[in-house]
Amino acid sequence: MSTTNRLSFFRMRPSLFLGTSVAVLLAAASCSRRQPEPDASSSLLPPVAPNELRAPEAFGAISDRAERSKALFLEASRVMLHPRCSNCHPDGDSPYQGVGADWKPHDPPVVRGPKDQGVVGMQCTGCHQDRNLEQSRVPGAPNWHLAPRSMAWTGRTPRAVCEQLKDTSRNGGKTLAQIVEHNAHDELVGWGWKPGWGREPAPGSQERFGAIVAAWVETGAECPSEEARP
Numbered sequence: 001m002s003t004t005n006r007l008s009f010f011r012m013r014p015s016l017f018l019g020t021s022v023a024v025l026l027a028a029a030s031c032s033r034r035q036p037e038p039d040a041s042s043s044l045l046p047p048v049a050p051n052e053l054r055a056p057e058a059f060g061a062i063s064d065r066a067e068r069s070k071a072l073f074l075e076a077s078r079v080m081l082h083p084r085c086s087n088c089h090p091d092g093d094s095p096y097q098g099v100g101a102d103w104k105p106h107d108p109p110v111v112r113g114p115k116d117q118g119v120v121g122m123q124c125t126g127c128h129q130d131r132n133l134e135q136s137r138v139p140g141a142p143n144w145h146l147a148p149r150s151m152a153w154t155g156r157t158p159r160a161v162c163e164q165l166k167d168t169s170r171n172g173g174k175t176l177a178q179i180v181e182h183n184a185h186d187e188l189v190g191w192g193w194k195p196g197w198g199r200e201p202a203p204g205s206q207e208r209f210g211a212i213v214a215a216w217v218e219t220g221a222e223c224p225s226e227e228a229r230p
């Protein structure tokens with residue numbers, strides 16, 4: 001539509017235009033009035049150190065089943081959104097790297113290629129072996145490659161990660177049982193707790209993380225609200 005057309009559209013429909021602007025203003029006003037609500041259920045949980053995960057039993061303090069499920073997912077998201085996981089679940093075509101809780105582009109620059117395994121001459125497994133190489137600092141685990149684009153986590157909210165994790169069109173066709181199994185036993189996931197060479201591991205342990213994800217599924221696999229953060 002050309003600019004002239006757009007202008008004449010509004011000239012013809014002043015009431016529609018006015019109505020829309022009022023609605024937009026009202027929406028903006030109600031948004032700015034909304035305070036970030038502290039998550040009521042999280043106050044029932046024991047405090048936790050940044051490198052630990054709460055035990056699934058701790059969530060028994062939240063009596064409402066759906067609220068308990070949401071809190072369990074927020075706990076699991078502390079692992080998924082940790083750089084040891086999300087560096088390899090990027091929002092673009094290249095992995096990130098970094099030893100702490102920071103993100104930097106992968107150096108040297110590499111791209112996912114047609115099968116998420118790099119391109120000819122720059123395959124991921126050309127450098128990344130099936131185990132960490134301590135001398136050269138290259139991290140490794142069997143079949144090292146990028147998570148497909150539909151499984152991107154960097155920059156997403158816990159709710160967005162939750163929804164795509166449950167969506168079989170984006171999670172690699174996995175059932176919830178397979179999601180639990182993948183998290184509890186997959187070797188690329190497991191690498192997150194033994195990342196080698198001075199890298200900060202993901203919080204807790206894979207065993208406890210698997211138990212948290214299983215408890216989330218058992219309580220109905222509810223997703224937290226868009227604003228909720230762990």
Ligand code: HEC
Nearest residue numbers: 080084085088144145146147151165171172188189192202
């Ligand atoms: C070296 C890269 C790499 C790392 C590190 C990695 N992943 Fe993945 N992840 C993948 C790949 C590749 C897939 C797709 C595999 C498949 O579909 O079978 C995947 C898929 C997944 C899935 C399947 C469903 C979905 O929608 O994402 C989950 C869950 C998952 N990873 C969890 C984790 C967690 C938790 C960590 C950190 C503790 C982690 N991953 C670290 C590469 C990685």
Ligand code: HEC
Nearest residue numbers: 084087088095097098110111117118122123124127145146
């Ligand atoms: C030319 C060698 C080379 C190639 C090819 C390569 N990498 Fe890396 N990668 C490295 C090195 C070296 C590091 C460690 C950098 C550091 O921590 O100083 C690294 C780090 C990473 C990390 C960061 C892990 C973390 O959280 O600490 C990820 C993720 C990663 N690579 C994924 C990939 C993927 C996926 C591919 C293929 C698309 C790939 N790499 C291809 C050399 C390579």
